[in-house]
Amino acid sequence: MNEKPPTPRRGRRLTTAQSSVLAALLVTVGAIDASQPPGVDPPADNRACLRCHAMATLAYRDGTTGGLVELFIDPGRWAGSVHGELACIKCHAPDFRYYPHPQSATSEQLDCVGCHRQDQERTDYPFQTIAEQYAESIHATSEKPRARGFGCHSCHDPHGFRVSKVGRPLAEIVRDDNRVCLSCHAEVRDPLRDLHQWLPNRDAHWAAVRCIECHTPIAGGDEAQRVSHRILPAKESNLTCVNCHSGNQRLLSRLYAYRSKEDLARDGLLAKAVFNEAYVVGMSRSVLIDRLSLILIGLTALGLIAHGFGRYRAYQRSRGN
């Protein structure tokens, strides 16, 4: 217990060019299906590493926690990721060339800001701000044993980062993002400790809303950065319905904002205005009911016009007589 936590070690700094290229990429977290773009062969000098690390079941149980430590790098998925063209030792300690890997290598802790400096031109990827927010996150401040060793890569898989695929179904994004949280926070689903008991329509929320929507501060500070990396402790998390269920929707400013842009591009302004999927109190989110309501409105309008027209004709006739 009294051993010193390993000091985070920085990887090589990126050149400005590299940095801006990378920063231009919209990255998503965790589980992305590996069947996406066809993989490029990893650089040849990674072959020695992949001889072992391409084994799909390369993993071991941590001696103290018993938790599974995965060491598998899916060559195809990695090759398709934004880091896919890097040599392993670009980020990892050269001592990894030894096997068994000496502790000098295995105790390294990499994080994103070690390589990614703040890029002034790309305000949507403010790595420095992220690092500051993260430093205040419950993941960083907690003293619970399970939070030990927490870092960027506890949630974000550096071997799988990829440009987020435009047009992915929202439900899929929500599911994949939440899977990252649930991979540690299994207790959320424990029916005996129903931590979200207070939440009406809990399952519907879980299917449509990401954990981070409520468990991060409302104002991200920077508009461009949609979600703060400052994960709030349960007590400070957002329990107020109106933050989302109102005209000034918090959801719209984040995940759904991205979605809205997509929809706008695809469906046009009118369809977007009519069939907005965003949840506002009073809207049904049911396509069928939305359509029926539209028809009803149309019919009412038609009825009114017909009635007016009838009245007008009757008036004309009486005038004629």
Added chain:
Amino acid sequence: MKASLHQFLTPETRRVRRLAAITVIALTVVTLAYKFIYPPVFDAYVGKTNALLTYASSQTLTEPQFEALAQDLSERARYAKAAAIVGADQAPLARQVKMEMLMNTASLIRETEPTHIGYFRDAGIRRYEGPHTCLGCHPSMKVRHPDGRVTTVDTLDNLVNTVHFKFQSDAAGFSTYGYDGRQVNASGSRKIPVGKIDRACGIPGSFTWTGWAALVASRPAAAQGAVELRSEGCGQCHIGGNYQPATEKMMPVGDVPDDAKDGIDCLICHSTEYDMNQRHVIRDAHGQRWNQDRSMRAALAVGPIRNDHCLRCHQHNMGGDAYLHNQAVQALGTENKRITHRGAKRGNPFSPQDDVHAAAGIQCTDCHVPEGHRIPRGRLGVDLVANDLPGQEVSCQTCHTRAPHNNSQYKALLNGHVARLACETCHIKSLQENSVVLRDWVHPTWNVEEGIYEPTDIYRSGAVGKGFTFLWFNGNGTFLANALGNNPSGTTDYDPLMQQMVRITDSEVIAAVRAAALKLKATYPDIEVESYVKAATDPLSQLSPAMLERRRQMIDTNLRAPMTVGSSRIYPFKLFNAMMYEDMGNQGPFGAMILPFDYPTYYETGDPKAAVVQAVRDPIIQRMYQTPFKLYMMDEFMSYFGVSGGWQTKYPLVGGKLVNVEPHWMRQMGTLMINHGIQGKGRECRDCHARDGIMDFKGLGYTPERVAELMDLEQLEAAQPPSALGESRPAAAPSVSRAEP
């Protein structure tokens, strides 16, 4: 009043009533015919017998006898428990006194005394009469399903529809593919009953129809010429006590008669005190059948199923009969002793001495979790054995997870292998030495000690590369037990049905086969040693060029898909081949219909042809060669067998002589799954990853570059950290040194 009512009915109503009456009568006639006429007619057709079954061991006890027996059983159980608690490291008298005190405490009695003593005492049961007695209290039972559902089923009905009773299944769920490329009994196909009931096989040399219960007149050396009757046959283990297997269950209608159900041996599985000495063949007015232990001792000792209950039968095909720790073989019979089989089928025993799980006290049912009387054998299956619960997984991973290694410094690397290797591949390092690889039924050898002719095992081995080999396996198998699978690269370089399963190349094995052939030649001068060795070690040499060409084409067209589907891993497989007589009228590129042997004829005369003649005379084999049987199942059976043109009904016995029947080795070796006999310590890296390693990477379909890499551990060894020389080198300051300025 009656007349007025009659007047009230119109002619229309009267006609309806007449029609209804006729229908009721017709239905009654059909039901009665089905109930009373169909069963004897069916039995007569297939030449089987059913009669009331009695057992000498089923005796009524008097009250004092009952109490004495209860006392004995209770004391034995309490003694065993007390002995396990009281330490042995004290004066014998002190230990005895303590044990006696403990044995008489109410809590220990409650905990250990067989529960059925009390039940039988209260219910006044003083005689055990088979299922009748059990069902008195257990007419129905609760079945727990894996999804948590609990259903209540009729106990007897549940049991008689299990593979343990039927030995076959006509349901979907076989992992077996015919050589025609079709999955056996897949949904949409015409379902036929398949399983041990109709699968003649080279290990037993017969099947349950023709080899159920036989009495063999042996002339052991010890008896100095006197004849000793010995018991033999498949029925020795199977739970039905009848004169034959449950043939009735193979038909879409009908059921085994009540007499046969009364013959079910509940206690062989459920009793902790079953006496295997009662398991021998008896002969009565109706024929031959297997005796069973229906004593009150066995009945009162009913308890939870433990390993030794299952192993009464199953050690036979795991450890084998000659296995040192096979308990059942210590009790061969009070009379007509059972014949023991020396060549083991698999030689991977499940006993504390040879299996790490058995040593840990793990019970068969911990992995093979029963649902009622249905017991799963797992989703993977290479042989044509019916499976009661084909969807239910039985695997190492269920308990061990996918990161099973925690102890080695190479644990992560070892776990990495799980993606490609089955646990068994490293953790079964050898089988019992007497595992039979090549069995010649055509040239029997006289066994002086037993006084019978036995098939000659020309090669036995439990060694890696000899008795068993490694193959890709995705859970599928062929109709003749060949493991299917493919290198994950998906290429066609892995070609087991033309390579590993049809060629013995190990020079030591070939030399041993040659020596065995030379020895046989002393008895059978007709044997040409070199051609004998050729056929045994290269069974494809028995095929004509046209047949070989057809085989090649069938493998490519029909079997590539079931080989490549799913994900394959490398598993160890016990190899086996046998030379038997075959009906050449029903031959295909993968083999011809094997003909069974009649056990007494074979064992007594050593004349295998006469034994085939005798077995083929069995009424059900005659029926097999007739049109109804052909249409009902044999056409489909042969299609799976890789024989085109349907089943040829030309009966191979004409005027007492075998026609178009030839002795042959099966065209490929069977590959039997081995999953028990697990050793805690697995193989070393070097066992496989070396130039002379046990794994034939090339044969397994790897590219030459990958083969070179796989055989080369030096790359890893060269990467040994210098810390092996001195831990104190300045290694832990990389953060600064790695950041570019």
